[in-house]
Amino acid sequence: MNGAMSEGPIRTDRVITDGAAGLITRVEELAYELKVHEVMTSPVKTVTPDMRMSEVLVLFRDAKVSGAPVVAHGDLVGIVSIADLIRALQENNTDAAVSEYMTMQVTTLEASSPVIEALKLFKTTRVGRLPVVDQAGKLVGIITKGDITRGVLRALENDYQEEEVRKYRASHLFEDIVSDRTSLILRYRIKQGDFAHGGNASSHIKRALLRLGASPQIARRCGIAIYEAEMNLIIHTTNGGTIRVEIEPHQILMETIDDGPGIEDIDLAMTPGYSTAPDSVRELGFGAGMGLKNIQRCVDDMYIDSTVGRGTRLEMRIFMKPEEQLGDANSTGEWAARAGAARAAAREAAREKETIP
Amino acid sequence: MTLQDIIQQLDLTVLTQQKDFSAIAPASGYASDLLSCVMAGAKRKSIWVTLQAHANIVAVAALLDLSAVIVTEGALPDPSAIVKANEEGIVLLSTPRPTFEIVGRLWEMGLRTE
Numbered sequence: 272m273n274g275a276m277s278e279g280p281i282r283t284d285r286v287i288t289d290g291a292a293g294l295i296t297r298v299e300e301l302a303y304e305l306k307v308h309e310v311m312t313s314p315v316k317t318v319t320p321d322m323r324m325s326e327v328l329v330l331f332r333d334a335k336v337s338g339a340p341v342v343a344h345g346d347l348v349g350i351v352s353i354a355d356l357i358r359a360l361q362e363n364n365t366d367a368a369v370s371e372y373m374t375m376q377v378t379t380l381e382a383s384s385p386v387i388e389a390l391k392l393f394k395t396t397r398v399g400r401l402p403v404v405d406q407a408g409k410l411v412g413i414i415t416k417g418d419i420t421r422g423v424l425r426a427l428e429n430d431y432q433e434e435e436v437r438k439y440r441a442s443h444l445f446e447d448i449v450s451d452r453t454s455l456i457l458r459y460r461i462k463q464g465d466f467a468h469g470g471n472a473s474s475h476i477k478r479a480l481l482r483l484g485a486s487p488q489i490a491r492r493c494g495i496a497i498y499e500a501e502m503n504l505i506i507h508t509t510n511g512g513t514i515r516v517e518i519e520p521h522q523i524l525m526e527t528i529d530d531g532p533g534i535e536d537i538d539l540a541m542t543p544g545y546s547t548a549p550d551s552v553r554e555l556g557f558g559a560g561m562g563l564k565n566i567q568r569c570v571d572d573m574y575i576d577s578t579v580g581r582g583t584r585l586e587m588r589i590f591m592k593p594e595e596q597l598g599d600a601n602s603t604g605e606w607a608a609r610a611g612a613a614r615a616a617a618r619e620a621a622r623e624k625e626t627i628p
Numbered sequence: 629m630t631l632q633d634i635i636q637q638l639d640l641t642v643l644t645q646q647k648d649f650s651a652i653a654p655a656s657g658y659a660s661d662l663l664s665c666v667m668a669g670a671k672r673k674s675i676w677v678t679l680q681a682h683a684n685i686v687a688v689a690a691l692l693d694l695s696a697v698i699v700t701e702g703a704l705p706d707p708s709a710i711v712k713a714n715e716e717g718i719v720l721l722s723t724p725r726p727t728f729e730i731v732g733r734l735w736e737m738g739l740r741t742e
Contacts (some may be wrong), residue, residue, distance in 0.1 A: 299648050467708065470687020474716070477691060487693075494691040495667050502684075503664075556680045561664035568668065 275357035276464055301423050307389055308382035310422025311403045313412030317342045318351060322357040327351055327369060335505050340402045340410055341373045347402055347410045349373035379404045382411050383503035386422065389414055443522050445598030455483070455518045461504040461527075463511040466555065473498035476525075483518060484597045489589060496569040496587050499562040500527045503585075506552050508532070512582075520597040525570075525587040533579035540575075541567070629653065629737055631696055634675070635721065638733055640698060643705060643720040644713045652719070654695040656742035659731050663688050670694060671742050677730050683709040690716040700727045 316334050318327055320343050331337060331353060338352035355372040359365050380389055380401045390399055393416055403412040445453055457479060459472035477494035481487070504512040504527055512529030530551050540547075541563050548558025567573050568615065572589040577583040591597070632650035635642065636710060642649075658670040659677040663684060670676055678685060681703035684729045689697050696719035699705060705713075713720045723730060 301644065303645055467683060469684050470691065473688055476686060491672070491691070492692070498668065498687065498691050543741055555684065556661045556663045556678070557684075559662035559664040561662070561668055565664055565668050627723065 277613055282588055297425065298423055301426050302387040302390060303385050305386045305387060305422055305426055306333055306382070307380055307384050307403055307414055308412065310386060310416055310418045311382070311412035311414040313403075315340060315402075315413040317410070317412065318369050319343060319600075320332075320348060320368060320373070322369045324356060324366065324369065324372060325365040327356055328360075328365065331356065338400045338413075340377070340413060341369055342410060347404065347408075349375045350377045350402060351400065366445065376606050377402060377406075378415065378565060381406065386419055389419060415567060420510045438484075441482035442598065444483065446609070454521070457514075457518070459501075459514040461501055461511050461514060463505060463508050465505055465511070468507050469502055470498055471486050472501050476514075478515055479516075479564040480518070480523070485591075486595050489523075489591060489595055491588060492569040493525065496566045496589075497525050499565050500525070500585055500587070502557060503527070503562055504529055505558055506581075517595070521591055523589045523591075525589075528582070530582040531580060534575065534577040534585055539573050588592065629741065631675075633710065634696075634734065634737065634738040634739075637737065638698075638723060638725075638730060639721050643699075643710055643722050647719070649719070657731065657734050657739045658667065658741070659727055662706055667692070667725065674742070675734065675736070677690065677727050679703050679727060681705040682711070685709070686712045686716060686718050686720070687717045689713075695719065696721055697722060698730055700725060700730055709733055 288406060316336055316339050318330065318339050318341050320341055327339070330339065338350060340347055341349040341351055346533060349370070351369055351373040355374070359367060359372050364371075377403060378396050378398065380392060380403050382403050382405050389401060392398075400413055400415045402410055403414055407413050444455065457476060459475070461472060462468075473494050475495050478488045480490040480493055485493075493516075497516070501514060504514070508529040509531040510529070512527055515526045515528070517524040517526075539545055542560070543564045544560040546553075546558040546560035552558050563575075566585075568586060569589075571590045572586075572588040574586040575583065576586075630650045631654060633650040634640070634654070635649055653673075654675040654693065655673040656671050657675045657677065658666060659678050659737075660666050660669065661678050663680070666676060666678070666688055670692050673695050674692075675696050675697045675698060676694050677700060678690060679700045681699050683706065685697055685705070686709055688694075688705075698721045700723055702722070702724040710720060712718075
């Protein structure tokens with residue numbers, strides 16, 4: 272245990288952050304998620320009923336274990352522990368066979384059970400180790416409380432490291448790749464009527480933004496806007512459509528494009544409460560007539576271009592304040608200037624659009 | 629008030645995997661069956677009361693970082709919704725009582741709209 276564990280990144284000097292606090296309840300979740308076979312010791316040292324207790328002593332000492340299942344002809348027939356060995360020593364009877372000292376009534380655990388079952392059994396039976404069997408009842412391993420602690424710690428470390436590594440890699444993307452202007456483009460294909468996957472693209476986009484270092488507020492605003500747009504593609508289009516998200520350190524441009532049927536009256540579509548959703552969709556809680564209004568509320572700039580019979584393009588932009596920008600904070604001066612220019616350009620474009628008859 | 633208190637006092641059924649509900653403290657409450665209204669109105673860490681039971685309530689709850697969703701009138705989310713909720717870490721709760729009563733009792737317990 273020493274070697275493997277001390278090399279891990281567990282540090283005791285870490286301040287408890289929200290993330291770390293989340294890990295505490297994660298331990299309980301893991302007790303349900305982790306399976307016994309993932310944490311048990313396997314293969315397991317076994318003894319036979321006809322072995323002498325003196326041989327058990329040697330095994331315990333050499334293998335550094337404090338108990339072993341007793342197996343005869345492939346079947347589990349008992350368990351012998353260090354307590355049994357001490358009894359044999361006290362009685363000066365180490366020549367006796369294992370069968371004389373072993374415990375015959377053995378509680379076993381199935382390999383596919385969640386670890387919480389092992390914890391419950393340790394509590395009720397007050398034994399130190401439980402033999403693990405497969406569905407056919409064949410011995411496949413042994414589990415102690417120490418195995419569980421190590422297994423949970425290992426899983427926690429993996430969780431923590433995986434997300435940290437992902438965040439680290441993603442958040443440095445914009446510095447690691449040098450260009451005059453770097454952007455990351457995400458594309459999602461959305462099928463008409465696919466309610467079962469509704470919201471998946473928005474969830475993925477939100478997660479991507481958080482990994483790229485976006486603030487929770489920015490990620491939430493994008494998530495809400497893109498969810499509404501995604502559901503519009505599912506509910507209202509003829510053939511579904513595409514979501515395209517272009518992420519830059521200073522701004523996020525989200526677009527949905529479809530090929531019909533198009534919006535007849537955009538002003539009417541923007542009116543809160545106006546909806547063309549059929550009853551079947553309304554029963555699911557969609558079609559409140561709030562979608563476009565919600566998008567408008569969440570983004571800094573929104574533009575709809577639609578032709579009946581041709582399709583609709585919805586453009587949504589969020590501009591980050593200097594302190595909200597993605598990537599390295601050192602280059603914020605440059606990005607801030609760029610974001611300011613982008614905002615001004617968008618305002619200009621919006622004015623132009625308004626003047627088009 | 630923690631989610632544990634709410635689950636106990638309102639006798640709610642936990643549909644998703646067990647976790648330490650006493651560590652979750654809902655900040656406010658919201659009730660609607662129209663998803664866009666929830667998108668517009670529900671605050672972070674709030675509890676959402678609805679009779680919708682399809683998988684999209686999980687997407688909404690995840691995007692809004694809600695504490696939990698209480699599905700009323702005995703409507704049961706399909707297994708895929710529960711699987712998705714477990715993946716996203718969303719707590720799904722169920723009750724045979726109507727929305728009106730659940731909201732009233734949450735209000736009595738001190739939960740507000742923020």
